[in-house]
Amino acid sequence: MADEMNVANDETRTEEEGRKTNETNIVYIGKKPTMNYVLAVVTQFNNGMNEVSIKARGNSISKAVDVKEIVINKFLTDVKQKDISTASEELTNEDGSKSKVSSINITLMK
Amino acid sequence: MADEMNVANDETRTEEEGRKTNETNIVYIGKKPTMNYVLAVVTQFNNGMNEVSIKARGNSISKAVDVKEIVINKFLTDVKQKDISTASEELTNEDGSKSKVSSINITLMK
16 A cells, blocks of 8 residues: 555646545556556556546656556556646746646546 | 668568568667658658658667657658557577567557
């Protein structure tokens, strides 16, 4: 459980409010090994969630796709992709400047 | 024109046959700077294509999403995403062993 919370909080730098309590079925992809996130997604489904979203930004997008493919093909063959979307988000850097980063949101459902 | 052919041939290591003539509206994302591929996609549309696919594997998947976001948001605002899909492909390494790699296919249309 502690591990999931870690995963969920990874990469939430700019938008932390409200997520910990309401949206625990979101797995944020960060810099940890791919299998950590695979385990987080599988655990969410095993805890009774019917939907789990995998979110990633920037270079982690590739890892998000890996996580989805591994979950669906190896661990939970009854889980399907409900939706996949990409977007462009604007982040404010520490010096106040802004930069754009691509993001992906993959929703899986049982 | 020479530049586009380069882009199209990038990362086609295992499946080269037939692509140069039939499927020039596919842009394969490789190791070049993102803007090279943005230019390739924009050029395809300007050459009269109604659909252009952006394909990438492994770590280049993030760059494929960047290319799509930049093309749609900055260069061709009349172009929309038709489809986005991911898959898991099996590659044969030089030593004969096999490894799996995730891939993404983003289709844009006018």
